[in-house]
Amino acid sequence: MSRRIIHLALFPEDALDQAAEALETLRGMGITDRDMTVISGTPFSEKMLGRPMAWTRISIIGIAGALMGFLTALFFNFGTPLLYPIRVGGMAYQTLPTSFVVFFELTMLGLLISTFLGVFVEMISPSFGPQGYDPRITDGHIGVLFWAPPELDPRLHEALTGLGAEIIHGAEAKKLWLF
Amino acid sequence: MAVETQPVSPALNQPAREEEEALREQLMFDPRPREELNRMVMESMYSTSPRYWVAVGVLTALVLVCLVGMWGYMIFTGIGIAGIRKPIYWGVFIVTFVFWIGISHAGTFVSAILRVFKAEFRRPFTRAAELMTTFGLAAGALYPLIHLGRVWVFYWMIPYPNARWLWPNFRSPLVWDFLAITTYLLSSTIYLYLPLLPDLAMARDRTQGWRHAVYKALALGWRGTEAEWFRLRKAINIFAFAIIPVMFSVHTIVSWDFAVGQVGGWNSTIFGPYFIIGAILSGVSAVITILVILRATLKHMDYFIRPEHLDALGKLVLVFSMAWAYFFFNDYLVSWYGGYEVTRRILTLHATGPTAWVWYCMLFFNVVIPWLTLWSRKIRRTPWAMFIITVLINVGMYFERYTIIPMTLGHQRFPFDWGEYSPRLPEISIAFGTLCLFILLYLLASRLIPLVPVWEVREGQEAHKVVKVGKTVVPSVSELE
């Protein structure tokens, strides 16, 4: 593991086909999908690149947040009037029609805030794919990041350069965020 | 791009070539390399003329004097310095509150509803509209505080376990307001932030110094991996679908502030949708106003914002102006036909009272002007004309809220208490101060965050191709998502 070197093959913006081809070539050389990552400045779906689907937990986190919001609203609507019962306008202490408003707002608040927290946590938690970056990615270049054993180097370079890529040997992970 | 397209061959005949040339008028068919788009957006953030700094200085001074100073003076002396009086307990403050909340509907409308329906023309200005939402809410959310008699205890409205053992009254529309505005402010700010991540990373890669530090922190280490894009897309999808009902709920709840009361002229079941349509009308109009200003003042914006966008938004304004008229007429006719003494009197007062000009201006600006002008494609594509029309629509919408609030409260069931209201200097000053605050925040933001979602524009340009059909070419959009 420690001997493997991170490569970054940079393809120009319009060379998506070549990038997909490169991924195929790498697979042929015995590099698994786990050891590859594609980074890009515009979103490409996994299908375009022929890659396995990425996964995320933000939907579940979002639903959990919505549930929390709903329970909070339940307490606000039906719990707080019992803690300090005050009669207003001849209404019952706990009123169903008004409770829907509070249920809706707090459920949505819970859903949206936790969706964001999900994105935030997943963004800053460590990822296990090959790390590495080049500022040209945000200029639209498509980058194929992969770990490869050193003995494959000459073959790799030849194959990928042939496809029009520029190879950055040892594109080490840089500190892109605060820690 | 892996989309199968018909390359435009040099053997294309003359009419087809002209067609293709005509398509270049559209941003999506006038692609430029990503590198150049990035450079244009970065330059627009860095270009600050002396005029810009003068504007920032003047606006800051105005905010300090008109808003902060006047509000401070009002807190010190009492809310009596405002013009509100016995039967008219809500005046310009609540009018301006509803106005700003209405403006804030634009961002969500443009960027969530148009995103959900995949309206491609939205791409270059979603962020400009989302910024309007956030800053409109920031300006509007001040008013529930400004209008309080005792603002220093405003936190008694917040539900939290406190020493008084007292929770807020969850049956009060004002508490719903508080919850809804909090939800909307937080979620629309996040909705502004999420699609900004790739652009912040872009800015991070192209800046040094303090800007770099800020963008680096905000970009959360964005690299553009498949997992990151997938996550972002998922989150944006959840937001786009979830924020639409939240937006509807916010203005409905604002309308319930009035509709749940038994005040004549307020107690109407149609107020919810009526207010929403009004909000979207004023919001979309304000988006056009801002786009025209951005196009004229911000560097390279004439590439991103084109007459086609004003054209598309202008059609929306026309549709919403008609919808607004429909709801207004509905409310008016049913109240008039009902013949209930108090509503009948209020309707007469609106049309013939001493401030009837407000009512007529409202109808003229919201109905007559858009209906007479926006049919014309030529007008819709003329920036200065659209600027004037949309500013007038917003004046009209302000008058609508003015009609509904102080002009209705003054003539309720007991003639003995009837009263007239005219705004006093502090109210006008504070309302003007929040306008300055909104513009100031927008001015500052225009130089701090990439105002055009570059990746979305680029994605759109990649999805749009020219396809040859027979002897002509037609535009074609491929679904990449």
Next chain:
Amino acid sequence: MAEQQETRERWGMVVDLDLCTGCNACVTACAMENNIPWVGEEEAGYGRNMFWIRVQRTWEGEYPEVSPAYQPVMCQQCGRAPCEPVCPVFATVHSEEEQINLQVYNRCIGTRYCANNCPYTARSFNWYDYTYQIPAPMNYYLNPNVTVRRRGVMEKCTFCVQRIRAGQEQAKAAGRTLQDGEVIPACAQACPADAIIFGDLSDPESRVSKAARSQRGTTLLEELGTQPKVTYLKGGGYYGG
């Protein structure tokens, strides 16, 4: 004592418009009793007056045969008060004890929503700190039994709840039940024509109950369903019945 608590009073008022002379004595007495500040000529002219009770003077008939009609209007102490549920902080609540509508000044944050929603326009707002403007010796007139309101809070008629409480406590100390006519609010006390009758509506034999059952009786804006506790008597020129 406990059994006395169970018979809950329901305080109510009857205003006989056929007796009212429009003398405004009730307004004055109310202001003195309840520490209602005077706001000055200019402010009052602008509609900032703070009366808890006002005498509405309207003209009846066609000119020149006109006669004035007077109607004292105060908070109607609604059973289903529109002002109460709209308050975000429970500053105006229904009192289970006295069955009246209370305003809790210390809790009020000044949204003024209740006043907009009151169909009787019975509420007054403290636009400024009026009490601080009282010149030095005059502040001795303030009634120690009534809270002095500061600026930014809403206030309104309480049916002189301080007098109700005092009456109840006196009766309790003497070990008897409250007698009809023992508690009189300031307006009723000051009325020279005895047009304002106050008492317990839950006692069918009380003077106020009998008057409220009169054929001449109406409540204001009955169609709104607010269930007011104030009944107005008006015979339309014909007396008796």
